[in-house]
Amino acid sequence: MKMSRLIGQTRKEAPAGTSARSHELLLRGAYIHQVAAGIFSYLPLGQRLMQKISAILRREIEAIGGQEVNMPVAQPADLWQQSGRWYKIGAEMSRFIDRKGHDMALAMTHEETTGDLVHQFIQSYRDLPRLIYHLQTKWRDDPRPRAGLIRVREFVMKDSYSLDSSWEGLEQQYRNHYSAYFRIFDRCGLPVMAVLSDTGMMGGSIAHEFMYPGEVGEDTILFCPDKDCGYSANRQVAKFQKPVPVKEPLSPLEEVATPNCKSIAEVSQFLRVEPNHCAKMVFFVASLTYPEGQTRKQQQTQEQNGQKLVAAVLPGNMELNETKLTTLLNSLFGVRELRPAEEAEIAAAGAVAGYASPVGLQTEDCIVVADELIIAGSNWIGGANKEGFHVRGLNYGRDFEAQQVGDICAAAAEHPCPNCGKKMESTKAVEVGNIFQLGTFYSEAMDCYFTDESGQEKPIIMGSYGIGVGRLAACIAEQHNDEDGLIWPISVAPYQVHLLSLAGAKEPEAEKVAQQIYRDLQAAGIEVLFDDREERPGFKFKDADLIGIPIRLMIGKRSLENGGVEYRLRGRKQGKETPKTFWPVADVVNRTGMEIARLEEEIQSAVRNVEYRA
């Protein structure tokens, strides 16, 4: 590709409103162009980057038996009604009505269309196992797109779907993906950690996320520093060894005046007790799942009605984990949404914010959920549901009860590892991939059954596995850059070679050599970006640094005088100690080919075979 003809202009200055390094560099390097919040066009360089990454994804998924298909972005509502997600998912799914008046949805993911395919084409145990995958656009109307390609609304995802007749088969395909994902990220030069994760809207039982650790991430993950232990989990589901409270003889419930003590910190200081003796209350309002078969109008009406106040009780030295709370609540009823309650809503249930207690809260519309520590412990300090007063000697069972008991505490750094008890560490991270054991939820809902050896009808056992291509590109950019610009690993670089003609107007010879080398490299099948523009050398160097293609070849009067073509690796500083490298013109194609092979070998040798670890 000749740069004189390339669409997209590089920029010296960072566009306003970029906070992530990858966002800034991808914009400045003319890789992407923002069309609206979370919606991007990919310019030629960006598109080639995406295709390189896609090629890696295809290669590794095919290697574990994947067959590429293509499922649609526009989907009939029936499919989503069958799975029930039409009723469970809120505004994140965009819906529209086609000209015939049919409800339609834009694909957020493709479990439903997979079910549709499977229903049609898989009937017998002989048709299993199978693995299908595609690279297709997803639309998720995210309320808060941010940081360039890190969090967008429209994006291409590699998603695969495994189909099995047995749970052992699912386990095998799940493990295959687990290892394949590590190979994919290794090939992209991206360090990741696999962590246990929440199943969220996907449903299913077991799930892992592949996390790229870094400040640009929004997730927090916890992990055990002990390599042999290896426990790691998203904060949303992370467990930890909780201190077991000593059960004391129950003391009587008594009110104490605690003027102006609304927070746990204030109360514990005022009463001179440790926060872990206080019972903390956190209030939420849960919106319930729409009953199946409801029209959208009925759903809108239900918005106001189908809500319940949730009062969570946990020790004062712990933070509440909303995901754990939601999961617990889901065992009682379907939760579509959980949001913090407002003071008026809390008051309506008879509680006083700041002095709240679970005592006397069991009304029709209020659900009390208690952490297991509250049950195990005794004689808690809690609110009196009366402005300016708390109580001592608050005890579960005697003074109050909960509809649901479980673990609702958030794990944090320093908490003991649930496996080995060592202090865990935490880091922020970006989710670049996930794998889910879906089980039979979708196959049962969407009538995907097969006949087994004994002639019995059984639901197909499914798994689903995703990697966001654009987000992956952004993470690679986050990982591989310096003050001058991007530094792509050769495996994903839009071109393997950046050829710069540094010939001035009075140096037609050098220009001719550059043109010839460009043609020779192309003829040899080497991907080359040729800077043939009429610009000064310095200008071209800056652009080449910004764009970040790994191998740079430079031809000018000076290089010819020094023996031919100057070779340089992007990202390797050309200090006084490292002498410049020149290749004879006749050798350039050969040497370049060898250099590409060497760089590819470097990547290849970094590809690990990571064994599955639950």
Place this chain on the structure above:
RNA sequence: CGGGGUGUAGCCUAGUGGCUAAGGCGUCUGCUUUGGGAGCAGAAGAUCGGGGGUUCGAGUCCCUCCACCCCGACCA
């Protein structure tokens, strides 16, 4: 959805009630220059996000709508 911020030429910015909206980058023309974003001369490019209002006068103040960014809620 809540809080904060920003909208001025393709990009980055200045302009804080008063003359024809200013500069840099980029673009175009010519000359000159050619190993780390050169120099000179000239040119084009803006209904100052939209609408409404206050005022003799609004890019500037007020209202309103929209868009984008950041934080939170949210999503994964």
